[in-house]
Amino acid sequence: MNISATEELLLQRHTVRSFKDQTLTDEQYTRLMEAARFAPTSEFLQQCSIIRVTDSHLREQIRTICHLDYVGANGDLLVFVVDMYRNHRIRAQLGLADDGLRSTDLFIQAMEDTLIAAQNVVIAAESMGLGSVYLGSIQNDIRPIIQMLKLPKLTFPLVGLQVGVPEKRTQVKPRMPLPLRSFENQYQDEFNLQNFAEYDAIVETYYGQRDSNQRIDSFTKQIADKISRKRFKRDDILAVIHEQGFCQY
Template sequence: MEKLNETLTTQLNHRTIRKFSPKPVTQNELALLFEAARHTSTSEFLQQFSILRITDPAKKEAIREISHQDYVGGNGELLIFLADLNRNYQIRKQLGKDVGRLQTTDLFFQAQNDMVLAVQNTLLAAESLGLGGVILGSINDDPKRLVEVLELPKLTYPILGLQIGHPAQEPQLKPRLPLEFTVFENDYPTEFPVEKLADYDKIVHTYYDLRDANRRVDEFTTQIASAKLDKRVTKRDDIVAALHHQGLCLE
């Protein structure tokens, strides 16, 4: 294997941090994180994402309630990343043009991709500075409420949150699927015997056992077969309605 450089070392040692110390993220550190986000790759140079830094205690509390995670809005910084097609609409409107394709699913996907890449760039930058973070898909647990809390204009939509701060824990490295199950050459395999994951299940089982012997001892396949993916109705199913309410994906 090639010798790891500093960037690869940071990437390969990624750990999700959910407990942060009271030490604040400095303004200089924040500025660097925002610059890293700003320099993210962007589809067609449309630059269709924005970041909301949440400092209002009431909004923090509301987002924490939506997410059902007590560390959200606590120590560190809470950032909400938006797919933002409103800015380009405002530009078109002021230049005498209509909304054009900005309300199509295609353009929303481009904005979503810009935003997701920016989240990853920001987190990687944070980890390179010795900070830690957790990506918050949980803000989608009540999408309609979140849009209200953030008081967002049409053609914007919050997709992911990011809590960043100084780590107050040192979690183990969580084992990912082996490459043989995720990287294929030319053709996607048509057969996938679940028993091939037996060795990986043992690794995941050991990970959970060592992490906290007083909690569940789980495996990857049992998680995939658990209630988390069973058919049920949740507020996350309101995402399409929330997108339409924001004037997005209308065709």
């Protein structure tokens, strides 16, 4: 099978958590932002904004919230923001109500815009020889993030992304085989544990060979361990979404 260079990038992409002590050049940063800017956008509403966090005090605060040493250490730190405030402001100046902006429908559309733009940045970065790591961990305690970035109502910081010149690369993690996640015409719910046995063995082998980490957990073991009831202040997320004015109906 002869795949394109871009597909090669997609298949080889892996999370980088260790970056060289250098920030992106202006040109590199602009190229990443252009990739975000031209991402597909639902109904052309363009409901995503991006904040580049360069202030060392802010970076330190975000690191503390993420509980991860590498956050805001080296490389560039971006926060991708679901943004309906901008469209709200346009409508307000035209004397229009913004009930629609408060629907779950629109929140989902704005989340789509935001994540699609983020992934475009991830892929552009790969193609430039840069590495990246998504930071879902900003959700550990989202209210201070909103405060420190001075995010108004009708915005929501969805995900962080750290980008930089890789210091250390790891291997691509083996993913679940397609028959367990790709179906035709209807959902297949044959998820007996034995169907995961072969994949579990592959994942264990991966961890066994990975030099940087001694964890040897199968996939199902991780699913058993990771999904717990209480994680930091993440139980506040729904309340914060409502506080920010979203998903009122």
